[in-house]
Amino acid sequence: MPRSSPDRGAGLGAIRARRRRTTATRLGAVAGVVVVLFAVNVLLGTYTVTIPDFLRILGGADIPGASFIVLENKLPRAVIGLLIGVAFGMSGAVFQTMLRNPLASPDIIGISYGASASAVAAIVLFGAAGTAVSLSALIGAVVVAAAIYLISRRGGVAGYRLILVGIGFAAVMHALVSFLITRTDLRTASEAVLWLNGSLNSSNWDRATVLVAALVVLLPAAVILSRSLQGLELGDDAAAGLGVRVEASRLGLLFTGVALAAFATAAAGPVASIAFLSGPIARRLLDHRPSLGMAGLVGAVIVLGADFAAANVLPGTSLPVGVVTGALGAPFLLWLLATANRRGQGG
Amino acid sequence: MGPRKDPTAANTLSAEGLTLAYDERAVVDGLTVELPAGKVTVIVGANACGKSTLLRGLARLLKPVDGAVVLNGSDIHSQSTKAVARVLGLLPQTPVAPDGISVADLVGRGRYPHQGWFRQWTPEDDDAVATALEATDTLGLADRNVDELSGGQRQRVWIAMALAQQTGILLLDEPTTFLDVTHQVEVLDLITDLNRRSGTTVVMVLHDLNLAARYADHLIAMRDGRIVAQGPPSAVVTEETVSGVFNLECRVIEDPVSRTPMVVPIGRHHGPGTATPSPTSPTAAAVRGYRPNPQDTVPARVEAAS
Numbered sequence: 317m318p319r320s321s322p323d324r325g326a327g328l329g330a331i332r333a334r335r336r337r338t339t340a341t342r343l344g345a346v347a348g349v350v351v352v353l354f355a356v357n358v359l360l361g362t363y364t365v366t367i368p369d370f371l372r373i374l375g376g377a378d379i380p381g382a383s384f385i386v387l388e389n390k391l392p393r394a395v396i397g398l399l400i401g402v403a404f405g406m407s408g409a410v411f412q413t414m415l416r417n418p419l420a421s422p423d424i425i426g427i428s429y430g431a432s433a434s435a436v437a438a439i440v441l442f443g444a445a446g447t448a449v450s451l452s453a454l455i456g457a458v459v460v461a462a463a464i465y466l467i468s469r470r471g472g473v474a475g476y477r478l479i480l481v482g483i484g485f486a487a488v489m490h491a492l493v494s495f496l497i498t499r500t501d502l503r504t505a506s507e508a509v510l511w512l513n514g515s516l517n518s519s520n521w522d523r524a525t526v527l528v529a530a531l532v533v534l535l536p537a538a539v540i541l542s543r544s545l546q547g548l549e550l551g552d553d554a555a556a557g558l559g560v561r562v563e564a565s566r567l568g569l570l571f572t573g574v575a576l577a578a579f580a581t582a583a584a585g586p587v588a589s590i591a592f593l594s595g596p597i598a599r600r601l602l603d604h605r606p607s608l609g610m611a612g613l614v615g616a617v618i619v620l621g622a623d624f625a626a627a628n629v630l631p632g633t634s635l636p637v638g639v640v641t642g643a644l645g646a647p648f649l650l651w652l653l654a655t656a657n658r659r660g661q662g663g
Numbered sequence: 664m665g666p667r668k669d670p671t672a673a674n675t676l677s678a679e680g681l682t683l684a685y686d687e688r689a690v691v692d693g694l695t696v697e698l699p700a701g702k703v704t705v706i707v708g709a710n711a712c713g714k715s716t717l718l719r720g721l722a723r724l725l726k727p728v729d730g731a732v733v734l735n736g737s738d739i740h741s742q743s744t745k746a747v748a749r750v751l752g753l754l755p756q757t758p759v760a761p762d763g764i765s766v767a768d769l770v771g772r773g774r775y776p777h778q779g780w781f782r783q784w785t786p787e788d789d790d791a792v793a794t795a796l797e798a799t800d801t802l803g804l805a806d807r808n809v810d811e812l813s814g815g816q817r818q819r820v821w822i823a824m825a826l827a828q829q830t831g832i833l834l835l836d837e838p839t840t841f842l843d844v845t846h847q848v849e850v851l852d853l854i855t856d857l858n859r860r861s862g863t864t865v866v867m868v869l870h871d872l873n874l875a876a877r878y879a880d881h882l883i884a885m886r887d888g889r890i891v892a893q894g895p896p897s898a899v900v901t902e903e904t905v906s907g908v909f910n911l912e913c914r915v916i917e918d919p920v921s922r923t924p925m926v927v928p929i930g931r932h933h934g935p936g937t938a939t940p941s942p943t944s945p946t947a948a949a950v951r952g953y954r955p956n957p958q959d960t961v962p963a964r965v966e967a968a969s
Binding site: 327328329331332416546547549550551553554556557558559560561599603604605606 | 754761772786
C-alpha cells in the first residue's frame with residue numbers, strides 16, 4: 317500500500333483547521349453573551365445606571381447613591397456571579413470528562429453537600445457568620461472529597477465506584493444538614509437555609525478577592541491538566557498506553573476540580589446545578605468536543621442569567637440565585653436521561 | 664512520504680524473572696521471555712492463566728512485584744512513560760470511545776506522546792493520522808462518529824489510533840473479541856499487513872487457538888502464570904501441549920489453507936470410543952460432577968434404585 321500522500325494529511329489538516337475556527341467562533345459568541353449578561357446585571361434591574369454614569373463611577377466620580385450601589389452591591393455581585401459560574405462550570409466538566417459520566421458533577425457526588433454540611437454545622441453549632449462560614453465550607457468540601465477518593469480507591473479509582481460512594485456521601489451529608497436545621501432555633505435555621513440556597517445577595521469585595529486569588533492559581537492548573545483528559549477519557553489502560561501518568565493526572569484533576577467547586581461554594585453557597593448543567597451543554601455547543609473553557613463560559617452565562625431573573629422576576633424581593641438554577645436542574649436531568657436512553661447509552 | 668521512525672532499528676522487549684500480582688495473588692510467576700523483534704508473537708492459554716496480565720505487565724500497566732520488563736536495554740519503569748509510549752503502543756481489551764467523538768479525532772489521540780507544551784498539533788501529526796487511517800482502510804470514515812460504526816470498523820479505528828502512535832512495538836489484548844469470524848480474520852490480516860510492511864513487532868493475546876496458530880510467527884502457551892511451551896506454532900501446537908495447557912482432549916491436523924496446525928476438540932459427545940454416559944447410572948452422574956442436593960427429600964441413589 318502506498319505511503320500516505322501529503323495531500324491526504326493536508327486534507328485532514330484543513331478539516332482540523334476549519335473545526336478549530338468553528339470552535340473559536342462559538343467560544344467567542346458565548347463569551348460575548350457573558351459580557352452582555354454581566355453588563356445587564358450591573359446596569360439594569362431595580363436600580364438602573366446609564367453607561368456614562370457607570371464609566372464615571374469607575375473613573376472615581378462620586379454620584380450620590382449610584383456610586384455606592386454600583387461599587388458595593390452590583391459590581392461585586394456580578395463579579396462573584398461570573399467567577400462562581402466559571403469555577404462551577406469547569407469543576408463539573410473536569411469531573412464529568414474524567415469519570416466519563418454526566419452524573420459525576422461535584423453537586424451530585426456529595427462534594428457540594430460536604431461543603432453545605434460543614435457550613436451549616438458552623439452556623440448552627442458555633443454561630444459562625446461571614447468568612448468563618450466560607451472557610452468551613454471549603455474545609456468540608458475538601459474533607460468529603462478526600463474521604464470519597466480514599467473509600468472508592470482500590471488499586472485505582474473506577475469511575476462508577478467513585479460516583480456511587482459520592483452519592484452515598486451526599487445522602488449522609490443531606491441527612492446531617494436536615495438534622496442540624498431541625499435542632500436549632502428558627503432564626504439560625506432560616507440563616508442556614510438562606511446559605512444553603514446559594515445566593516449572591518451578600519456579595520462583597522472581600523469574597524470576590526478571595527475568589528479571584530483562588531482562580532488565578534486554579535484556572536491555569538486546570539488548563540495544564542486538561543491535556544491528560546484526552547487520554548483519560550479513553551479508559552485507564554488506553555491512557556497509560558498513550559503515556560499519560562494515570563494516577564498522578566487523576567489526582568491532580570480531582571484536587572483542582574474539588575478546589576474550584578469548594579472556593580465557589582465558599583463565596584456564594586452551593587448554587588444548585590451549575591456544575592451539573594454546564595459540561596453537557598458546552599459539549600453540545602461544540603459538537604461533543606469537551607472543552608473546559610466552554611464549560612466555564614456556559615457556567616457564567618447560567619449564573620448571570622439566573623441571578624438577573626432571580627433578582628427581578630418578583631417585584632420587591634430578590635430571590636436567591638440557587639432557587640432559579642435549582643429549578644433548571646431537574647428538567648435538565650430528565651432530558652439528559654431521556655436523550656441518553658434514546659441513543660442506547662446509559663450516560 | 665511521511666517522516667517516520669526507521670522501523671528496522673529494532674526495539675527489543677523482554678521480561679526477566681517477572682512476577683506480577685493483583686493484591687497478594689501472584690498471577691504471573693517468575694516469568695522470563697524475550698519477544699522476537701519484527702515478528703508476530705501470540706500468547707495463548709486457558710482463562711485466568713495470566714496471559715492478559717502478562718501483556719499488561721509488558722505494557723508497564725502493572726508494576727512488577729519482582730523482576731523487570733526490559734525495553735531497549737533498560738527497565739521499562741525507569742523510563743518516562745511518554746518516552747515508552749513513543750516506542751511501545753497498546754490496544755487494551757475494552758477501550759472506551761468518548762460520546763460523539765469523530766474517527767479522525769479518536770485516531771488523533773494516538774499522537775498524545777508526540778506532543779507537549781511547546782509542540783502542539785503539526786502537519787506531521789496530520790500525516791501520521793492519515794497514514795494510520797489509510798493503513799486500516801478507514802480514511803473514508805474519518806468524519807463519522809465512532810458511535811455509528813459497526814464492531815469491525817470500530818476495532819479497525821482503534822488499531823488506527825495505536826498506529827498513529829507510530830511505535831515499533833504494538834501490544835494488543837484480544838483484538839478480536841466481540842467480532843464475528845469474518846471480522847476476526849479481517850483484523851488479524853490487517854495486523855499481519857502492518858508487521859510485514861513496516862516490521863512492527865506485534866505481541867497479542869488471542870483466545871482462538873486455530874487463529875493463533877495461523878497468524879503467529881512465535882507462539883507462547885501459558886498455564887498458571889508460567890510459560891509451558893513457546894516456539895513456532897508447528898512445534899507448540901501438539902496434542903500433548905494442548906491437553907496440558909487447556910485440559911482439552913483433541914486431535915491436531917493440518918490446516919488445509921495455511922498449512923499450520925489446527926486443533927479439533929473431541930469433547931464428550933463426539934468421536935470414537937466416547938460412549939454417551941447413561942443418565943440413569945449413578946456412577947456416570949458422579950463422573951459428570953452431579954451432586955444430589957442435600958435438601959432433596961429422596962436421595963438420588965434411592966430414587967435411581969426405585
